[in-house]
Amino acid sequence: MGLTAGTPLREIKVDTVFLGSCTNGRIEDLRVAAGLLRGRKIDPDTRMMVVPGSAAVKLQAEAEGLDRLFIEAGAEWRGAGCSMCLAMNPDKLRPGERSASTSNRNFRGRQGKGGRTHLVSPAVAAATALTGRLTDPADVPTSPGA
């Protein structure tokens, strides 16, 4: 995993935040994440992909305006699908890259050969996207747009 013993989780830098999958891509998950991102920008060196768990969830999220919150924060608003949960399509980590992912499997190479996966909740995923490091949502100040 390219980690040194004793490193606090908060110091671990991630390259990609993947919010999605059938496991954690419900409308409730997207609401929690969008609420944390409202009125903020994600870390410029971090890529965030938001992939609804189904087409129905995608339509519901768009009806609620969540897609705009993600896009304005600098995240990618994507079609429903498996995406980086299992690296079956081009959504994959490059060797050595690190992700914070709301999917539920972290087998070696699961998100791309040589990739490193940290499984997180949707709230931690959003907080992590803001800082570029694994971040506790409790450490994010109350949203300025809330």
Next chain:
Amino acid sequence: MEAFTTHTGTAAPLRHANVDTDQIIPAEYLKRLTRTGFDDGLFVDWRRDDPGFVLNLPQFATASILVAGPDFGIGSSREHAVWALLDGGFRVVISARFGDIFRNKSTKAGLLAVILTQREVEALWEATEADPALPVTVDLRAKEVRCGASVMPFQIEDYTRWRLLEGLDDIGLTEQHRADIEAYETRRPTWLPTVLPVRSG
């Protein structure tokens, strides 16, 4: 599916525990509409990265029995993992423990998953590493693995064993009731959907 009664072949020692289905076949190799040809993805990362990986060694190239560490086939539900092993020439996987989903899928596709003790697995590792040409027999009728002088009995549910001995996958099982299905279809109103080809006239 091909029936499994007794198989004799050589064995490849896979000295890894917790081999998950993402290692057996990475997801990018699943995008195929047919059920054949998955051997191109079988253990592909290990085969590419490690010249010493057991399946890269010429002495194990024709092995048809994979002897793996405990908890083989854990991870994602992926029938392609079973198909990749079959396409790669394997008829049997031996391990002290299997992922439940993998084991269930393997029995439905004609790949026999044999549970031996870890001590027996290690004896097989040592024997096949000492002599890669050593024949190993997996006898489903007698429920035992034979290798050299040793005979290793194994347990398998009667139902699973029967299906393998008869070569019955889920479709084959259904077709056992073909006469009943056809009789039912003749009684069924013609305007309702059928499971059989369209009747002429």
